[in-house]
Amino acid sequence: MKKQYILPFFIALMSIFVIACDKDDDDNIQNEETARVRTVLQEGRWVIRQYKHDGVDRTTLFSDYVFQFDAGNVLRAAQGSTSHNGSWSVTADDDGPADLDLNIFFSGTVDLRALNEDWEIIRYTADRIEVADDYGDIDEDLLIFEKQ
Template sequence: MKRLILIVPVLLAFCTFSCKKYIQQQEQNAATAAITNGLWYVSDYKQNGSDITTAFSGYLFKFDPNSTVTAFTTSITVTGQWSDNIIARTVTANFPGAGAPLVYLNETWKITDSYTDSVAANCTDTVNHTTNILQLKKQ
């Protein structure tokens, strides 16, 4: 009987931990599937209140499950990396060596709203001391 009393809490703790990990993994899988399915474009970008959305005109973004993101226009292709953290509700992008406008995306973005076809996020650039607001939409 004493063994059973000791085993039950351990099993409950294990099950709770396992269930939570399973749910987190399913959320991660669903988010990755939504992000990597289709092409995205910048529908809104504000830097310190100034609308610079037109700087991204013609760019499309393809997020791959291997953490690669490709930005391209009819004449330019730039490859970078991306990662997400579902628990923290963040997405990080990095286009090494990229110039404007792609360099403006090299941040960890806090997701403020998301759907299967759009994502809104913001960040504060600690280097340039700018507040940035980004919205991506699926094409």
């Protein structure tokens, strides 16, 4: 009687190991990539080179702001002598190991709240990061940060 349960139990156990190993590989890739993006963002001060919302260029709303992505997920937006604090994070989607989001949240000024989004990272370098609203087309909602 007990022998009939051993084979299904063994198959189920092996399936869990196979799935877990594949997930671990994806998690490692995601963790490495998110760490790289976090490092890039924390190394310097950033300005917005382009911001499009619903296909309309609204870059001038942020022409006076300088952004700093600090440790502890603190995002600072300085406009002259005025500073506004928000939060940021980089997360990996379940869609794949290289599908990363830049999450931005401000509760202060209306202008800065326009940036509140889970932005999909399109591409990044040491000096530039391009993100788009992951619900629409790239040319509908686009945000480009460049190092100052």
